[in-house]
Amino acid sequence: MTKPNPFEVAQRQLDECAEIIKLDPDVHAILRVPMRELHVSFPVRMDDGTIRVFQGFRVQYNDALGPTKGGIRFHPEETIDTVRALAAWMTWKCALLGLPLGGGKGGVVCDPKQMSQGELERLSRAYIRAIYQFIGPDKDIPAPDVYTNSQIMAWMMDEYSKIAGKNQFGVITGKPIAVGGSVGRGDATARGGIYVLREAAKECGIDLEGATVAVQGYGNVGYYAAYLAKSLLGCRIVAVSDSKGGIFSKEGLEPEAVREHKANTKSVVGFPNTEAISNEELLELEVDVLIPAALENVITEKNAPNIKAKIVAELANGPTTPDADRILYEKGVHVIPDILCNAGGVTVSYFEMVQNFYMYYWDEEEVHERLDRKMTAAYRSVLNTSKKYKINMRQAAYAVAVERVAEAMKLRGWV
Ligand code: NAD
Numbered sequence: 500m501t502k503p504n505p506f507e508v509a510q511r512q513l514d515e516c517a518e519i520i521k522l523d524p525d526v527h528a529i530l531r532v533p534m535r536e537l538h539v540s541f542p543v544r545m546d547d548g549t550i551r552v553f554q555g556f557r558v559q560y561n562d563a564l565g566p567t568k569g570g571i572r573f574h575p576e577e578t579i580d581t582v583r584a585l586a587a588w589m590t591w592k593c594a595l596l597g598l599p600l601g602g603g604k605g606g607v608v609c610d611p612k613q614m615s616q617g618e619l620e621r622l623s624r625a626y627i628r629a630i631y632q633f634i635g636p637d638k639d640i641p642a643p644d645v646y647t648n649s650q651i652m653a654w655m656m657d658e659y660s661k662i663a664g665k666n667q668f669g670v671i672t673g674k675p676i677a678v679g680g681s682v683g684r685g686d687a688t689a690r691g692g693i694y695v696l697r698e699a700a701k702e703c704g705i706d707l708e709g710a711t712v713a714v715q716g717y718g719n720v721g722y723y724a725a726y727l728a729k730s731l732l733g734c735r736i737v738a739v740s741d742s743k744g745g746i747f748s749k750e751g752l753e754p755e756a757v758r759e760h761k762a763n764t765k766s767v768v769g770f771p772n773t774e775a776i777s778n779e780e781l782l783e784l785e786v787d788v789l790i791p792a793a794l795e796n797v798i799t800e801k802n803a804p805n806i807k808a809k810i811v812a813e814l815a816n817g818p819t820t821p822d823a824d825r826i827l828y829e830k831g832v833h834v835i836p837d838i839l840c841n842a843g844g845v846t847v848s849y850f851e852m853v854q855n856f857y858m859y860y861w862d863e864e865e866v867h868e869r870l871d872r873k874m875t876a877a878y879r880s881v882l883n884t885s886k887k888y889k890i891n892m893r894q895a896a897y898a899v900a901v902e903r904v905a906e907a908m909k910l911r912g913w914v
Contacts, residue, residue, distance in 0.1 A: 505584035567603030570644030636669035683866035689723030691843015716793030791818035
């Protein structure tokens, strides 16, 4: 079965929302496509002395609410349509969380797992040189995403600053703390998801103490989700996975030990005293909470009927196809949609920007408290909208977000 095009999925989600909220057709037409996109090709010298030309993108989807913001992915299968979809989702996410930001996204077609640190640094710097004119602290502010991390953000910030001739910490977020990063950014996406999972469990009447959780993807987001679900909520993490496969333990896993195993062996697979399972099996496990934290389109109309979780907390972007969405809703699964569930990352990225502008840095407690307040408020507004209009949580999240962007567009006289 071919996977749906993520941008067509994003457009379908918007179309559905437009119908529900009776969106002005002119606003709808503008919001169906990105405002600006840049395609670049740039050379990088590899360790063996040869030159390779890489392809990259940066999409600014909509900036009615403020400068665009969104991560950069390094992935061998990156496509412009994935970047467009992710940029659209960033637009709704920022609006939903009440951040004064629009949505953007970037990507480079490359396989960082096959590259040395030196090659990665040269690639990161070359990408920034290629998109320099397009981004900026008050224009478009990138951040990490799949297979990019704080070290890469530091190189990118440094390259931008060198060209600008002055330190420009505010050009990128997700930086290491020593060079303008915010405390609390590392686990922010997962932590935000854990705060809304706590709220969702209250709503569904589920006691999370001892509740079973399966996490697909064990990268930055998946690891912290497992760690925080256990340490903050008392959940039992029975299964986790990565691109090489999954592991299951009825008694529950120690997230930190699994992370160490992955650091040593490059995969969670083979962790002692666990049963090997596939990524497909993980999604269909008998658990209370399922956390997709890898890539798009993993819950489809094919496996949605077999999903047994009571809550699906979408930490990945776009893990559920629209057809699967309908099936989960009819089954009574409480889905915390991606644009709400994983918005903790961009929220703390926004806090990082604010701290960079002020040159004054908050402590961890303050970051966590502010994040909790924003995530909880967003969850409540989505839940109330969902109940008021008898629509599912994703439709409600879209309704709240799209209304806010539409209002800004109207006030600015765009339509
Ligand atoms: P990451 O690169 O740190 O981790 C990705 C993980 O997914 C890795 O463990 C990888 O092995 C696994 N994976 C890759 N392909 C897989 C497959 N086919 N099946 C199962 N696992 C697979 O990336 P991340 O930053 O943790 O991002 C994960 C998801 O969260 C993405 O959808 C991303 O867009 C989303 N997200 C990330 C952030 C953030 O702050 N990092 C914010 C919002 C959303």
